[in-house]
Amino acid sequence: MWLTSSCCLSVALMFSSAAVGMTQNVTALFKPDPANPMVNKFVNTTPISSVCAYHIPAQCKALNIFSLRDTTFGARSIGPIQANHEDERRGFMVKLPSEWRDLQVTHVATGETETVQMRIAGVGSTWFVPRPPGVSAWAQPGVSWDNQWRNAPSPCQSTRFLAAGVAAATFFWLAPENAGVCSRKPSQDLATMRLGALEYAYELRTPNPLTMASGSYTGSLTYSVGPGGDYDFGDVLIPDDNQLTFNFALEVQHDLKIEVPPGGNRIELVPQGGWQAWLNQGRKPARLFRDQTFNISASSRFKMQLECERVMGDTCALRNADDHQVPLNISVSLPYGLNRPDGSAVNRQPLLLSGAGTEQFQPGYYVNRRPGTLHFEVAKEHAESMLAQGGSTYSGQATVIWDSDL
Incomplete structure (x- = not known):
């Protein structure tokens, strides 16, 4: 009597979407590790840029967040920003989609569905203002201009990262779950303000790969950008694009x-x-x-x-x-x-x-x-x-x- 066996398993989870506005690809891999059989999670393989790569890697690892930079992003003011304005929407502000969002992915052959969750966990950019007054416009009584940006306003949280010149600075703040608006106001009038490049951190919750079928899954998640949108920079700073789409490519290599x-x-x-x-x-x-x-x-x-x-x-x-x-x-x-x-x-x-x-x-x-x-x-x-x-x-x-x- 003969006994034979056959086995094979390969799972690829792919997310793709037509590009509208800004787009970003995110990749992750699950491959069982004989040395750690109890660890059965996806590993984020997206190349890390921005602050998690160069400035606060240990903090990002501890928070399980990843940062990216989109150099195509830009935003320009459509009017002046008045000193010490009372309405935060009339100056610099940012509100992020820091809450968890569900993303459904579908098996391309069988139609099976799985759920991925994502939230935006931090934001940064490089801002430019005219000189004079330059960066000193952001100083407030008893608080230097740089501490205004090095230390995040509530509900955002500080990373202490800041790189600056005389009329520009690059900052990065963290956003806890369900955070509201984070804003700063200048102490001097600014005729214009411009943002160049968007830096953000994100956090993922991926499905249990042990329960997934072999094959490819596709899906995407799109955030709106602009006044009242998911990414909201107020009513004065208007982004060039009105959408940011994440295309995910997750691969599972089962054994x-x-x-x-x-x-x-x-x-x-x-x-x-x-x-x-x-x-x-x-x-x-x-x-x-x-x-x-x-x-x-x-x-x-x-x-x-x-x-x-x-x-x-x-x-x-x-x-x-x-x-x-x-x-x-x-x-x-x-x-x-x-x-x-x-x-x-x-x-x-x-x-x-x-x-x-x-x-x-x-x-x-x-x-x-x-x-x-x-x-x-x-x-x-x-x-x-x-x-x-x-x-x-x-x-x-x-x-x-x-x-x-x-």
């Missing part, structure tokens, strides 16, 4: 591998204690059986299937030269961490031609080279009928398939 020890594909069924013990005792064996171990590595859901050279009912058959057949019962036990959809353990689950009971197994975490067992058995009544044939050899071929294509 499903079966290792059968040398010779493990040839199964010999014997009584308890072997044939010699049966002959010495002169008692009919209660059953004929063999347990065959295998090692499995799995980071995604899979099903198991059975194929037979000879079919008998819902399972395979063994046959002798006189065409006498008996059913072969095959079942599987999987290691801890590979469960049924309801979370229960897999212990001696029958493998049937119909596939009933083995339609889906789900890893709770990445299982790396853990032992499982295939159980082969001819029940007592059928073993007795084989012995009645006298000295016959029974054989047959069964193929066990571990299949990630659900």
Whole structure:
């Protein structure tokens, strides 16, 4: 009797969208790590720019945020900014989409959907003002102009980053969840103000890759930009573009591998204690059986299937030269961490031609080279009928398939 296995799994999660206004690509990867089997999360592979790359990398890592710079962004004032204006919308202000937004992604082949969540967690830019008065216009009594920008106004939070000249400065502030407006007012009138380049930090919540099917998923998320929009810079500073679209490309590289020890594909069924013990005792064996171990590595859901050279009912058959057949019962036990959809353990689950009971197994975490067992058995009544044939050899071929294509 022959035992074979096949397995393969590759998952690619892609997000794409037609470009409208500003666009930004975000990439992430899940690949199981044998050294850290309990860590089953996407790794953000988007090249980091802006402050998280050069100025506050440790702080960004601790907050699990990532920063990007969009050099196509620009905003210009459509009127003067008055000193110490009372309406924050009449000067420099910023309100971000700092709340979590859901993004639905759809499997391009099956139509399955998953949800990604995103929020904007920080903002920065380079502003330009006329000189005179230059940067000193932002000073307030008892507070230097640079501390006005180095220290973020509430509800934003400071990074302490600031790079400046005599008429321009680059800043970056963090935004907690559901933050409101953050604003600064000058102490001197400014005839004009301009923003060049947009720097922002973002935070992601990605789906559980262990539950995802193989293949590609697509989707995108678009924020409005401008007065009253998701990115709101007030009523004086008007951005050149009115949309910012994020296109995500997430890739999942799952592992499903079966290792059968040398010779493990040839199964010999014997009584308890072997044939010699049966002959010495002169008692009919209660059953004929063999347990065959295998090692499995799995980071995604899979099903198991059975194929037979000879079919008998819902399972395979063994046959002798006189065409006498008996059913072969095959079942599987999987290691801890590979469960049924309801979370229960897999212990001696029958493998049937119909596939009933083995339609889906789900890893709770990445299982790396853990032992499982295939159980082969001819029940007592059928073993007795084989012995009645006298000295016959029974054989047959069964193929066990571990299949990630659900």
